[in-house]
Amino acid sequence: MESLSNSTSYPPEFRPLLSKPTEPEKSIEPSLDRSNDILIPVIDLEHLDMEKLRDACRDWGIFHLENTGIPSTLMSQVKEITKSVLSLPFEEKRKLFPVKSPLSYFWGTNTVTPSGNALKRPPRESSGQYLFEGINVPLASLSRLLPLSCSDPNLESFKVVMEEYGKHVTRIVDTVFEALAETLSLELSGDRKTSCLSESTCVIRVQRYPPCTESPGFKAHTDSSMISIINQDEVGGLEFMKDGEWFNVTPLANSLVIGLGDMMQVLSDEEYKSVLHKVGKRMRKKERYSIIYFVFPDKDCMFKSSRYKPFTFSEYEAQVKLDVETHGIKVGLSRLLSNP
Numbered sequence: 001m002e003s004l005s006n007s008t009s010y011p012p013e014f015r016p017l018l019s020k021p022t023e024p025e026k027s028i029e030p031s032l033d034r035s036n037d038i039l040i041p042v043i044d045l046e047h048l049d050m051e052k053l054r055d056a057c058r059d060w061g062i063f064h065l066e067n068t069g070i071p072s073t074l075m076s077q078v079k080e081i082t083k084s085v086l087s088l089p090f091e092e093k094r095k096l097f098p099v100k101s102p103l104s105y106f107w108g109t110n111t112v113t114p115s116g117n118a119l120k121r122p123p124r125e126s127s128g129q130y131l132f133e134g135i136n137v138p139l140a141s142l143s144r145l146l147p148l149s150c151s152d153p154n155l156e157s158f159k160v161v162m163e164e165y166g167k168h169v170t171r172i173v174d175t176v177f178e179a180l181a182e183t184l185s186l187e188l189s190g191d192r193k194t195s196c197l198s199e200s201t202c203v204i205r206v207q208r209y210p211p212c213t214e215s216p217g218f219k220a221h222t223d224s225s226m227i228s229i230i231n232q233d234e235v236g237g238l239e240f241m242k243d244g245e246w247f248n249v250t251p252l253a254n255s256l257v258i259g260l261g262d263m264m265q266v267l268s269d270e271e272y273k274s275v276l277h278k279v280g281k282r283m284r285k286k287e288r289y290s291i292i293y294f295v296f297p298d299k300d301c302m303f304k305s306s307r308y309k310p311f312t313f314s315e316y317e318a319q320v321k322l323d324v325e326t327h328g329i330k331v332g333l334s335r336l337l338s339n340p
């Protein structure tokens with residue numbers, strides 16, 4: 001059972017909503033509909049089956065990736081250090097990862113754009129409806145953690161482990177992206193490929209969802225990324241939409257979840273679709289952690305396709321940010337249709 005002794009590690013708005021340890025323990029929460037568990041395709045990175053990969057992308061937009069080559073010790077370290085850092089007292093997280101710095105701590109869905117960037121303003125009152133918190137870790141800015149790391153040994157490990165994890169995921173993304181290009185018969189030059197998978201804009205986001213009776217974690221959205229690599233823990237809660245219905249992504253040990261983002265939808269000329277997903281209600285007594293790696297194109301990467309007006313990635317990001325700030329939701333690619 002989760003102890004509430006660490007409730008001060010949560011934002012004050014979350015605290016009244018956390019599950020009480022005195023509530024009766026149930027193995028399955030009534031709100032967690034197991035009938036919607038579904039086995040998404042499992043792709044073996046060591047023995048890539050192109051046909052299976054194409055079907056997974058065309059019919060699902062989301063799949064498990066196994067045999068990723070990430071050492072199991074590193075996987076455990078990533079999870080442990082994520083837990084340690086996010087369990088620091090709330091005020092300490094704010095101090096260590098200020099809102100305006102690249103390595104920023106955020107909480108509540110209204111503080112983060114769907115492309116994974118923290119909005120530069122404090123959370124609104126209404127942010128209590130979806131409860132989660134996280135730290136944005138742009139890989140290119142990790143070295144800035146160094147001066148901070150003397151003050152807390154956790155931070156030194158956080159930096160080292162995230163850098164190591166980042167290297168592995170970059171390798172994985174490279175292989176997966178090349179395979180996807182092959183399934184689409186896309187002839188991409190080296191420069192185009194580098195521009196589609198910009199290392200300078202890659203972001204890891206570590207997230208924590210509190211034990212909570214009623215509130216879900218993250219509202220339905222598509223990612224603005226090319227590809228997102230979700231490392232969810234055994235608590236589960238990740239859901240996606242297929243043929244108009246929500247399904248649970250049942251956690252699969254030793255694997256990563258690959259989700260296609262909006263930029264893959266455009267690059268593939270809609271052969272593949274970005275996956276609509278959310279984090280729903282979970283086991284009420286358990287915290288949930290996820291580590292997500294978003295791969296974005298370069299800011300000036302230009303996209304030309306049959307359905308959309310030509311645009312650069314930074315134009316898309318700006319549109320998404322504007323929509324989120326003015327309407328509270330991401331409108332997404334439909335903004336850029338050539339024939340709306």
Ligand SMILES: O=C(O)CCC(=O)C(=O)O
Pocket residue numbers: 114205207218223230232238277278279290292
């Ligand atoms: O926490 C998760 O598993 C997914 C969160 C998510 O979809 C996102 O951060 O874009």
Ligand SMILES: [Fe+2]
Pocket residue numbers: 221222223228277
């Ligand atoms: Fe997402």
